[in-house]
Amino acid sequence: MTLPSERVVVTGLAYVTSLGFGHEDHEPALRAGRVGSGPIRRFDTRGFRTATGGQCDEARLDGLLRQRWSGAQLRGLDVDTRMLLWSVAAALDDAGLAPESLPAPLPAVVGTTLEGFWQGEKWYDQVFHGSLSRARPARLRTATSGGQIAAVSRLLRLPMEPTVVSNACATGVSAIGRLFRRIAHGSCQAGLAGGYDTLTRFIHLGFDSLGALTPQRCAPFDRKRSGFFIGDGAAMLVLESLSSARRRGARIRAELLGYGESADSYHATHPEPSGIGIAGAILQCLHAARIDPSKVDYVNAHGTATPANDSAEANGILLAFGPGDGARVPVSSTKALVGHTLGAAGAVEQCFCILALERGFLPPQANLEEPDPECPLNLVRDPRGAPRVAMNNAFGFGGANGVLLSRRWEEKP
Amino acid sequence: MTGVSMGPFRSLTFDGAPAPVPPADLDARLPRPNSLRRAGEGSKVAVLVASEVLRAAGVEVGARTGVYVGQQQVALDYCAEFIDSSYRNGPRLASPMLFSESVANNAATHLSLTLKVTGVVQTFIGSRATGIQALQAAAEDLSAGVIDSGLAVVLSFSNALTSDAFNSLFRPYARARRPEAIRFRNGGVALLLRRAERTGPAPPRIAYAGVRVAGPDVESQSCALRGLWGDYRARHPRPASLAASAFCLARRQGQEVLRRALGDEAPRLDERPGEAFALDPVLQLLDGEKVAGRAVICLGEEGSTGLIALETR
Numbered sequence: 001m002t003l004p005s006e007r008v009v010v011t012g013l014a015y016v017t018s019l020g021f022g023h024e025d026h027e028p029a030l031r032a033g034r035v036g037s038g039p040i041r042r043f044d045t046r047g048f049r050t051a052t053g054g055q056c057d058e059a060r061l062d063g064l065l066r067q068r069w070s071g072a073q074l075r076g077l078d079v080d081t082r083m084l085l086w087s088v089a090a091a092l093d094d095a096g097l098a099p100e101s102l103p104a105p106l107p108a109v110v111g112t113t114l115e116g117f118w119q120g121e122k123w124y125d126q127v128f129h130g131s132l133s134r135a136r137p138a139r140l141r142t143a144t145s146g147g148q149i150a151a152v153s154r155l156l157r158l159p160m161e162p163t164v165v166s167n168a169c170a171t172g173v174s175a176i177g178r179l180f181r182r183i184a185h186g187s188c189q190a191g192l193a194g195g196y197d198t199l200t201r202f203i204h205l206g207f208d209s210l211g212a213l214t215p216q217r218c219a220p221f222d223r224k225r226s227g228f229f230i231g232d233g234a235a236m237l238v239l240e241s242l243s244s245a246r247r248r249g250a251r252i253r254a255e256l257l258g259y260g261e262s263a264d265s266y267h268a269t270h271p272e273p274s275g276i277g278i279a280g281a282i283l284q285c286l287h288a289a290r291i292d293p294s295k296v297d298y299v300n301a302h303g304t305a306t307p308a309n310d311s312a313e314a315n316g317i318l319l320a321f322g323p324g325d326g327a328r329v330p331v332s333s334t335k336a337l338v339g340h341t342l343g344a345a346g347a348v349e350q351c352f353c354i355l356a357l358e359r360g361f362l363p364p365q366a367n368l369e370e371p372d373p374e375c376p377l378n379l380v381r382d383p384r385g386a387p388r389v390a391m392n393n394a395f396g397f398g399g400a401n402g403v404l405l406s407r408r409w410e411e412k413p
Numbered sequence: 414m415t416g417v418s419m420g421p422f423r424s425l426t427f428d429g430a431p432a433p434v435p436p437a438d439l440d441a442r443l444p445r446p447n448s449l450r451r452a453g454e455g456s457k458v459a460v461l462v463a464s465e466v467l468r469a470a471g472v473e474v475g476a477r478t479g480v481y482v483g484q485q486q487v488a489l490d491y492c493a494e495f496i497d498s499s500y501r502n503g504p505r506l507a508s509p510m511l512f513s514e515s516v517a518n519n520a521a522t523h524l525s526l527t528l529k530v531t532g533v534v535q536t537f538i539g540s541r542a543t544g545i546q547a548l549q550a551a552a553e554d555l556s557a558g559v560i561d562s563g564l565a566v567v568l569s570f571s572n573a574l575t576s577d578a579f580n581s582l583f584r585p586y587a588r589a590r591r592p593e594a595i596r597f598r599n600g601g602v603a604l605l606l607r608r609a610e611r612t613g614p615a616p617p618r619i620a621y622a623g624v625r626v627a628g629p630d631v632e633s634q635s636c637a638l639r640g641l642w643g644d645y646r647a648r649h650p651r652p653a654s655l656a657a658s659a660f661c662l663a664r665r666q667g668q669e670v671l672r673r674a675l676g677d678e679a680p681r682l683d684e685r686p687g688e689a690f691a692l693d694p695v696l697q698l699l700d701g702e703k704v705a706g707r708a709v710i711c712l713g714e715e716g717s718t719g720l721i722a723l724e725t726r
Contacts, residue, residue, distance in 0.1 A: 002558035047504040105625050105640060113517060115539060121496065128500055144485070146540030146626070150716035154628035159637060162626045162717070163546050164539035166517040174535060178550065185557045202492070205499050206512035262476070263525045263534040269513050277531065280476070397513065398522030400534060 004184035004288075009409065011190075011250040012095025012238035014087045015351040016061065017338040018054030018231050022090070023355050029337060030352065031383050033366035035217070036338050037229045043201040050213040053199045054231030054339040061086060069155060078118040081148045083234035084110070084196045088152050091192060095238035096250060099158035107161045107191030108149065109179040110236075111171035113343040114197050115145035115164070121202045161191075168396025169302070170261075171195050172235065172346025173404055177259035179239050180404075189244040194347035196234035203342065204230055210269065212306050219367040220303035220333035221310050221375045228304050233341025235348040254354045257389070257405040258289030264399025271312035271395060278316025281401035282391070286320070289405045293321040296329050296405070297387035298362055298380075300349045302395045303333020304340055313393065314375035330387075332380040336366035346394035350404055353390035357408040360386040417552040418609045418616040419723070420562075422699055423465040425458055426600030428687050433571070433599040449523060453488050453514055455570040455601070456523040462603035463524055463566055470605050472562055479533035479560035482521045483547030484568040485540060485690040486575055491515035493572070520568055533560055541660060542624040542711050542719030543567070544602075544695040549622035549721075551606045563606040569692040571597035579662065595661060596687035602695055617702055620724040621645045629716035631669050637718040638674035638710065645708065645720055652708040652722055655680045656697045660714035661688040667712045680710070694719060 014022060018036030019029045029036070036054045045051035058079060064086055065074055074082065088108075092099065099106075120143045145164040153160045167174040172195030179193035197203075207213050207230060214227035245252055262284065264277035271278070286293060302313055310333075318326035334352050341348050356363055362385040371379055392404040427433050435454050443449055444464050449457050459482065467474060495511040513519070518536040525534045533554060537546040544567035551563030579595055609618060623641050627633040657680045659667025664682050671679035683697060694711035698721055701707035708722035 002556075049505065105627075105637070112538075115517075124493070124496055128497070144539050144715055146485075146542075146713060146715040146717050147629075149539070150626045150629055153626050153716070154633065159625060159627040159640070161624060162540075163550070163624070164537060164543075166536045166538045167521075167534075168516060168518050178535075181557055181559065182553065185553075187553065202496060205504055205507055206495070206509075206515070208504060209507040209509040209512050211509075261533055263480075263531050265525045265529050265531050268519075268522050268526065269509075280531070396518075397516055398518055398525060398534070400518065400522075 005186045006184050007242040008180050008183045008239055008256045009242050009245050010237050010253040010256060010354060011240045011245050012091045013253060013351050013354060014090030014094055015235035015348050016056050016083055016087060017233045017341060017348055018056055019338055027355060027359055030334060030363040031361060033364055034337065035366065036231065042199060048204065048208050050208055050215050052229045053204060054229055055199060056083065056232040073155060077151060080118050080196055080198045081151055083232065084148060085152050085155060087194065087234040087236040088192060089156060091236040091238050097238065099156050105159040105161045107179060107182065107188050109163045109165060109175045109191065109193040110149055111165045111175035111195035111343045111347065112145050112197055113166055113168060113171055114200060114203055115148065117202050118198055118200050119143040121200055167400045168398055169340065169342055169345055170394040170396040170400040170402040171343040172348065173392060173394035173402035174261065176237060176347060176350055176404060177261060177402055180256050180259050183239055183241050190238065190240040192236050193239055194236035195344040197342040197344050198232045199230045214305065217367045218305045218336045218339065220301065220305040220336055221365065221372055221377065221379055222368050223370045223372040225305040225307060225310060227306050228335055229339040231339030231341045233338065233344030233348045235344055235351050237347065237350065252409040254357055254409050255407045257291060257407050258285045260285030260288060260403045262401045264401065266399050269397055271309055272399060273308065273312050275312045275316030275319050277399055278313060278395060278401050279319035281403045282316060282320035285403040285405050291389060291405060293325040296389050296391050298356055298390045299329055299331045300353050300390065300392045301331050301333040302393045303335055305335065311374045314377050317377060327376060328378055330362050330380045330385065331377045332363050332365040334363055346392065346402060350392050353392050353406055356387055357390055357406065362387060416609045417555050417606050417619045419619065420605035420607055420616065421466050421469040422602060422604040423462040424600060424602035424696065425462055426598050426689065428596055428598040433597050444527065448527065451510065452523055453491055453519065455488060455568050456520045458601040459520040459524055459566050459568055460527045462601050463528060463564055466564065466603040466605050472605065474528050474530055476532045477561040478530055479551060479554050479563045480521060480524050480530050481547040481551045481563060481565045482536045482568065483543035483691050484520065484538060485543055486569055486571045488515050488517065488519050489572050489575060524566065540715055540717035541690050541693065541713035542717040544691040545622055545624055545711060545719040545721045548619060552619050552622065555606060555608055564603060565606060566601060566603045567691055567695045568601040569690040570599050598687045598689035600689065600692060602692060617723045617725045620649050621720065621722040624717060624719040626716050626718065631666055631673065634712060634716060634718050635670045635673035638670060641718060641720040642675060645722055649722065652706040654701050654704040654707045656683060656701065657710035658683040658693040658697055659712035663714050670712055694721065698723065
């Protein structure tokens with residue numbers, strides 16, 4: 001790999017989950033282990049094995065959007081597009097970047113696994129239960145991610161260079177990693193990266209059919225773990241070269257140190273059990289960051305709480321870090337609280353890593369009663385800690401593995 | 414980006430209305446043992462064209478090979494079947510096999526599994542420009558030294574469901590009341606990209622690739638295209654050959670976008686019947702592989718605007 005020419009920093013971020021909006025809502029929830037799931041209200045769950053999900057506060061989301069746009073402007077936008085719109089706008093605000101002040105189209109690497117399926121399935125439902133002639137075609141206006149990002153661009157009056165990544169549940173990390181590399185190698189100076197997805201009938205049905213959704217609590221790395229719940233999520237980060245951030249006097253939230261990615265090439269839905277593919281992505285990330293495993297202070301695990309995923313991830317961490325550092329490094333999965341936010345997960349969890357770095361705490365492993373001896377990790381029980389370097393893991397269908405490493409920003413301006 | 418050369422390519426396309434029919438011998442042409450019997454047509458075509466390209470290039474796949482899939486319409490058959498089955502038989506009888514085949518990175522998964530790719534495997538979705546984005550990403554990772562060779566696979570797979578959706582959504586089509594008016598060309602194309610020094614004499618090189626979005630209206634799209642064209646022309650001389658394609662039901666708007674953005678330089682839009690979404694601009698690019706300096710413009714119905722250019726030395 002050619003040496004990066006630029007250091008990459010995060011100068012803005014915004015995220016929404018079923019626990020709320022941004023650091024202020026999430027810090028107390030993560031510290032206290034408050035779970036953001038409840039009975040699904042969005043669609044009929046009769047006949048499903050599970051009926052629990054994590055829905056964002058749509059009324060509050062609409063209230064935030066209405067401070068900036070009229071009801072007419074927002075009409076027809078589905079929940080995913082509204083979450084994406086809010087997170088893009090709020091991340092730019094957080095970075096102190098006004099769309100009209102940007103000299104050129106802003107690179108935006110956005111991840112989603114479902115794109116506009118919210119709209120697509122409603123249209124399909126109308127077709128199935130009624131007829132094609134009675135289905136409302138307006139449903140399909142933002143049924144592709146291209147249409148969704150175009151809607152955001154139009155409403156913000158912000159020309160963009162869009163790339164939409166869909167790498168299953170590693171999508172959010174893949175999106176951030178792609179922009180990280182572009183900036184690190186000098187292809188661009190700044191951009192937006194992140195992910196978004198919503199709880200829909202289709203995706204709930206899919207994971208329900210796989211038996212991956214839990215009828216109980218989501219308990220990653222617990223001996224009795226039985227899966228996860230699906231949650232709404234959107235997270236966008238403004239990444240910038242350090243020189244660009246310094247030039248405009250931006251507030252730096254954290255430094256991105258490295259990105260690693262690999263493919264298991266093992267199975268369409270199951271992870272490779274020894275964790276060798278996961279270890280490959282972790283080692284690639286550490287190598288890119290030129291960081292020794294002993295310097296990593298916290299790992300936000302993918303931790304879906306399915307039996308196969310958690311043990312493969314534990315094996316991968318131990319393989320990459322070695323038995324000493326692998327058993328030492330504090331690990332937790334915040335999916336216990338916000339659920340699996342799919343294409344947003346890697347980006348939401350990157351925001352959680354930055355939250356932990358900025359506010360000086362370790363997100364405890366919620367819902368952990370009896371740690372699984374098959375996952376011999378140092379699971380976080382006590383939030384006290386002041387991590388300097390945090391790792392963010394994300395893995396998905398098809399054996400897609402992505403890992404990001406970030407560091408607390410300590411340099412004096 | 415000019416250091417990135419295009420190696421061999423393979424394509425397979427088929428068309429029809431409303432559901433294009435794949436070649437009957439598709440399964441027979443797949444590598445043995447065939448682990449794709451229950452996979453969707455998109456995945457099968459992806460593996461077929463990718464295997465042929467790798468064989469032609471004599472490239473060994475490994476951790477330093479990247480796979481970049483660009484697609485707009487794939488796996489819809491399985492989505493529809495999965496949802497259908499849940500309504501007809503109840504959610505508890507929905508097949509997890511159908512679900513795993515309906516996810517967006519399904520073709521990339523099958524490529525990774527069949528070709529034993531353990532490095533970068535990424536999927537780009539959402540617009541007619543995703544083929545350009547797949548090529549762009551492969552070129553970026555080659556330039557950054559992340560990979561030694563990049564396999565870009567561009568797919569388009571529409572079906573009766575897509576046809577119905579476009580029928581409902583686009584007024585010109587609905588007004589025409591001719592269900593056969595929209596013909597889909599389905600298929601896939603695979604191209605191998607390498608750093609220039611690793612390839613033979615005078616292969617075509619990717620000179621420029623960019624995608625922008627500002628909104629789906631004529632003014633926003635022509636503004637985005639002016640930006641791309643200006644960016645490209647600032648680095649390269651005028652291409653010897655310039656081609657363009659727009660979503661088949663928005664050709665009148667597309668021609669106006671081209672006229673406003675490029676004035677006298679505006680090319681005539683591709684008049685080939687039918688729509689192949691992300692595949693269209695890449696097929697146009699390959700049409701001109703032997704032309705010195707080829708540029709292709711792609712206009713998407715959702716406002717995406719792409720430009721990709723080759724140079725031949």
